[in-house]
Amino acid sequence: MLASFLMVSVALTGCSANKASDNTPETDAGMKAEGPKLTLRLADTLAVDHPIVAADKKFAEMVSERTNGRIKIEVFANSQLGEEKTTIEQVQLGALDFVRTGAGALAGFSKKFEVFSLPYIFESEEHQFKFLESAIGTKMLDGLESSRMKGLAYYSAGARSFYSRKPLTGIADLKGQKIRVIQNKVNVDLIDALGANATPMAFGEVFSALQTGVIDAAENSFANLYTSNHQQQAKNLIIDQHQRVPEVLIISKTTWDKLPEEDRKIVKQAALDSVKIERELFDKFEKDAEAKIRAAGVTVTEVKDLKPWQDAVKPVIDKYRKEFQEELDAIEKAKK
CATH class of the missing domain: 3.40.190.170 (Bacterial extracellular solute-binding protein, family 7)
Known part of the structure; x- marks a missing residue:
């Protein structure tokens, strides 16, 4: 019981907001950082040296840069925060902010994602991403909102x-x-x-x-x-x-709803911008x-x-x- 209580307590610290001091130092551009500072957590089951984890970190880096350090995303790889099903459930509850998960594991949360487990439906990665970037692919990401999650982007996972x-x-x-x-x-x-x-x-x-x-x-x-x-x-x-079966980068609907509109745009665009990087890293690593x-x-x-x-x-x-x-x-x- 004690171990379970501690795990839940740790999980619930996921989205922390600490107001910046009135004495916040000026940035290089001579402007003060504005708004509350957030430390968010992103869970991944893959190894630290995996290219998808590298893409997670690049996404986090872009969010930090574009918010002048106001939003920091910490990446926990190698199942540190739990296996896929557990971390997806934590994201649903708002106890965890982000998860990178395989689309196959999402089938239990949004039925449409089972389609990716069907064999030989894609001829190549190019064919797959043409579908993923289509209106139907986007609709599938948006459909996660009914499960208290928001899909941000698809990553390549090879064959x-x-x-x-x-x-x-x-x-x-x-x-x-x-x-x-x-x-x-x-x-x-x-x-x-x-x-x-x-x-x-x-x-x-x-x-x-x-x-x-x-x-x-x-x-x-x-x-x-x-x-x-x-x-x-x-x-x-x-x-x-x-x-x-593609990978999916997801944010908790609870975390998303707490973000100001401008920060939502930054997070979403950083996720989309990280896709090209991830695909290049993954392709090289696969070889x-x-x-x-x-x-x-x-x-x-x-x-x-x-x-x-x-x-x-x-x-x-x-x-x-x-x-x-x-x-x-x-x-x-x-x-x-």
């Missing part, structure tokens, strides 16, 4: 592929394997369609689960595989690129991570023909087509 402790050189090798998935039902259906056994699990638990044999395999990007050191336990990787994973002795198989994979998971898309018709139509339109 997801399977990696395993067991041999993995073709689609048939997945059959019977216990595979960790993001905690939503579309992912469970996807794994079932491939003849494997889905094991929903928080990202931070995957390394030990692979190590102890609780699971045989998982799936993720090169960047996430490398920074989490999963290659130490899973020495077989097949590049099937079955999903492109480096792939090279290091291969150098670490991981057996890497590249899928030359995706058709058997696409055929196997087509029933999953058909099952959810009616539910996500608007989004799927917009994704198809974004190909052109």
Whole structure:
């Protein structure tokens, strides 16, 4: 009970406002900083050296610069403030100000985000971002407000592929394997369609689960595989690129509503401006991570023909087509 009380107490200190002293020193421009100073917190489950965390920090830096230091955003990486579901719930409650989370984890809070877990709906990152930046993509971000959150921007997360402790050189090798998935039902259906056994699990638990044999395999990007050191336990990787699930930068509606209109504009624009930086950082890091994973002795198989994979998971898309018709139509339109 005491531990739970302390955790809640710490979480509730997220959005702090301390009025500046009347003796606030002048800035380099000769102007005094105006308004209350805020220290806000941003949670991320990824490792400190991950490019997405670097983008979080760049976003925080831009907000600080554009508010002359009035708003400071502290970034807590490596699940310091909890796993994805926990931090999303804290943002909902207003106990935490920002979270960077995978779109798949948002499905339990805003159903439309399940669409990103459907396999092979995007042909490339360019196709994906054309959709994300469309009216429907923006509508999905705005839809988070009903869950007491506000979506600020999408980040790239690359393509997801399977990696395993067991041999993995073709689609048939997945059959019977216990595979960790993001905690939503579309992912469970996807794994079932491939003849494997889905094991929903928080990202931070995957390394030990692979190590102890609780699971045989998982799936993720090169960047996430490398920074989490999963290659130490899973020495077989097949590049099937079955999903492109974006990351989402989110602010608590409670925090957003407390900000003056001018600061809202600054925060929103800084988030959008950080996207280009994140995509560049992620792309470079992915290439480096792939090279290091291969150098670490991981057996890497590249899928030359995706058709058997696409055929196997087509029933999953058909099952959810009616539910996500608007989004799927917009994704198809974004190909052109």
